[in-house]
């Protein structure tokens with residue numbers, strides 16, 4: 233396996249307005265590193281405001297960094313002028329949360345899916361038409377010819393997101409970054425679209441960065457997972473290993489909050505993560521999770537833990553695991 237995308241120690245700082253006259257800085261990402269091998273899938277999970285979308289934009293070369301760098305297939309794309317990113321823009325595609333605002337309402341579905349081929353000057357008219365139909369067919373917007381003639385307002389939310397997926401796939405990208413691709417789609421189509429994306433990712437062998445606030449979908453969707461809290465990765469490792477044995481108290485709390493079926497066959501929340509996430513403009517001292525952590529102990533409000541490999545392949549930023557015994561690494565509860 234070779235590394236396709238490597239985000240190294242990325243920090244992103246935004247200036248946010250405070251009232252009319254003053255402003256404050258928000259460190260949306262604070263020293264975040266991820267790598268993605270060719271064909272590999274990585275889920276990034278965390279609550280609202282943890283920096284997921286910012287990281288997605290960093291991976292797509294759309295976000296200015298305050299520190300760190302982004303390397304794609306050996307090429308440093310950090311701060312590169314747009315003219316130098318042509319190849320990268322073809323090889324890396326994004327799928328975003330909102331299929332309503334990301335698709336032009338004045339274009340037909342066929343034109344929307346064809347546009348990236350025109351931008352990148354790929355194929356003649358016949359070849360492009362064939363590629364558009366194949367992409368629509370792959371996302372099961374069938375019959376493809378009929379769908380290509382429609383406008384997006386004639387489609388459901390789920391169908392529009394399929395158009396967005398077809399538009400991303402038509403360039404046969406090596407990297408797909410999907411930022412909460414089903415959160416604005418009606419519940420009945422969510423699982424279907426997620427499985428379709430996984431199937432197509434496997435078929436085409438693209439690397440996949442899947443951004444979600446829903447740790448349960450990460451389980452089905454990715455080989456590795458990174459859990460974010462207030463602009464940092466607090467736990468990362470193979471998905472099954474992390475979900476089977478979460479070692480960061482925040483990961484454990486996210487898993488406890490996963491809805492599970494009750495006897496009446498409705499879903500309910502078990503135990504939402506206690507308390508509100510603090511503002512990234514004013515992160516807590518020491519361990520950022522300490523005000524909400526049921527395991528917090530002496531010194532957690534002063535000492536800022538960094539990621540440490542606790543068991544093979546599983547890194548955790550929590551002071552509980554300093555000087556741990558590998559075999560006994562398990563949170564109670």
Ligand SMILES: Nc1ncnc2c1ncn2[C@@H]1O[C@H](COP(=O)(O)OP(=O)(O)OP(=O)(O)O)[C@@H](O)[C@H]1O
Pocket residue numbers: 246247248258259260278279280281282283284285286287445512513
């Ligand atoms: N353009 C911006 N200007 C100022 N602050 C921003 C900007 N974009 C993001 N932020 C702030 O950076 C932090 C991280 O935002 P981000 O959108 O990456 O979080 P997220 O994890 O994607 O959240 P959500 O689940 O709500 O989509 C938040 O505090 C957000 O308010």
Ligand code: SF4
Pocket residue numbers: 480481482519520521522523525526527528529532537549550551552
């Ligand atoms: S370092 Fe302390 S406060 Fe932070 S997650 Fe670990 S136990 Fe909780």
Ligand SMILES: [Mg+2]
Pocket residue numbers: 284285286
């Ligand atoms: Mg987001």
